Amino acid sequence: MDIIKTENLVYKKTDAMTDKALSYCPGCGHGTAHRIAMEVLEEMGVIQDTIGVAPVGCSVLAYEFMNIDMQQAAHGRAPALATAIKRLWPSKYVFTYQGDGDLAAIGTAETIHACNRGENIVIIFINNGIYGMTGGQMAPTTLPNMKSSTSPYGRDEAMMGHPLKITELIAHLPGVHYVTRQAVHKPTEVRRAKKALRKAFEQSYAKKGLCFVEIVSNCNSGWKMTPNQSNIWMEENMFPYYPLGDIKVDGQLVK
Amino acid sequence: MKGNEAMAEAAIRCGADGYFGYPITPQSEVLEYLMVEKPWERTGMVVLQAESEVASINMIYGGASTGKKVLTSSSSPGISLMQEGISYLAGAELPCLIINVVRGGPGLGDIQPSQSDYFQSVKGGGHGDYHMYVIAPSSVQESSDFVKKAFEVAFKYRIPAMIQSDGAIGQMMEKVELFPQITRRTDTEVIAECGSWATTGKPTTRERNIITSLDLIPEKLENHNHKLQAKYKEMEANEVIFEEIQCDDAEYLLVAYGTSARVCQKTVQLAREKGIKLGLFRLITLWPFPKKRIEELALTKKGFMAVEMSEGQMVEDVMLNVKGKAPVEFFGRSGGIIPNPTEVLNAFEQKFRR
Structure with a gap:
């Protein structure tokens, strides 16, 4: 076709993503989060200096889609892997990509201590308030009264504890330089999230400390909703509990 | 010097790139010796006190996945905590060294010398069909020599290696002849040696490298198991001492x-x-x-x-x-x-x- 010429090209899938079909449910935010992270690295021209760490959870196969050198960690341990990689290869960009169960339940110790040591890495935290891969069980970030397969009558806070605001928690640690909460369900939010990721990669690389980007996302399958319903539900229920925006900038908490 | 100190010094001398560990009696001298010795000044070796044995072994996984020469040390209860990580290391075929200065068990047991971790060391301990190379020193001299030996075998076969010492050999003081310093590999040398499999950053000249122990297709996983078993057979033929x-x-x-x-x-x-x-x-x-x-x-x-x-x-x-x-x-x-x-x-x- 005549129209396919370099000068007419306005958008192209980044080479930092493979051509493999995503394993995520249609409507899920993971695909977008993957893409913008990879676009940032490609735009920065640092693909060959990047090592990523995939978690256990829906994004366990992230290395199938991200066209970079990657390691797959045991459940919750990605920040420990990233710590060693960055200490042994200080000239590399190192990041983890983790869900809420991985980062805020089983991996809480590794998350907090990597943050506290101020490792110069980026943590990308996808919070959808549920265990997606294992079929919709209650996560540490599941909202009060929210139903899941292990809280079928809703999360009873007296019995099951409270949703963990781990992002606010780690923001208080001096080793953490930049903390922000973003979303990827609308074009405006995608653009904001991408800017945040770029800032995180640049500032961690500049040895300013750990940079933490939470992305509040949907799980239409786990929440038993259509993709659109889930995005509306996310805006109405998740965002009030997990408000979007910067939490810590340049090492200072945002008031 | 003490057996534990001899292993720490041997780690520096054999050109190790990193040590990640957590204190536990009777092996804390390994980490203590390294912190006093400052190998980051001597050779550029990284030393980090982790938040737990679970974190330590996963730091080993992260470091070994990049082709670097990394080790950890612990004692029985700590090694129990590492078992999941060891299974992952074996599954992903990562060379590394794990030192177990065995103490009495089961449970918290005591801090006196024991050999009751034999099953755990040689029969798995973690899940799945795997083996580690396990070598047992009976002197301080061997404690030092086997650090070098274990790393050689680990890299030759891409397998986790374990030194199974015990509280007596770890704490005992004997004369030891230390081997001369081996120069630590540069990043370029690590890439030249391990670049075919290690995650060192994807250049445009090769496909991406992935370190994982996950294979969701049963036939693929069985094939991987057969490959591991063939390696174990080869080691049984060539590496018995x-x-x-x-x-x-x-x-x-x-x-x-x-x-x-x-x-x-x-x-x-x-x-x-x-x-x-x-x-x-x-x-x-x-x-x-x-x-x-x-x-x-x-x-x-x-x-x-x-x-x-x-x-x-x-x-x-x-x-x-x-x-x-x-x-x-x-x-x-x-x-x-x-x-x-x-x-x-x-x-x-x-x-x-x-």
């Missing part, structure tokens, strides 16, 4: 390793003074196990007695390979107690009714 002490003319053999082998050496001497033709078969690699040699010896010896600081673990492998061709007895002390040479001899005489 043992020592035969006065075995040639012996009628009976003690089988032991590490601290219990030192005790048994004295027992052999006491027995020979009494005219009993006793020898000592000392295991040096616990895995691969000297299957063939034990089977050969079973044809000419009147009996074997395994001596362990446990309630009887290695003895099962001795029995498996003697294959009923000679009687196999066992004597052990546990809970952190080291048997003395006379009680070993008494046990031997009683069991073989001499």
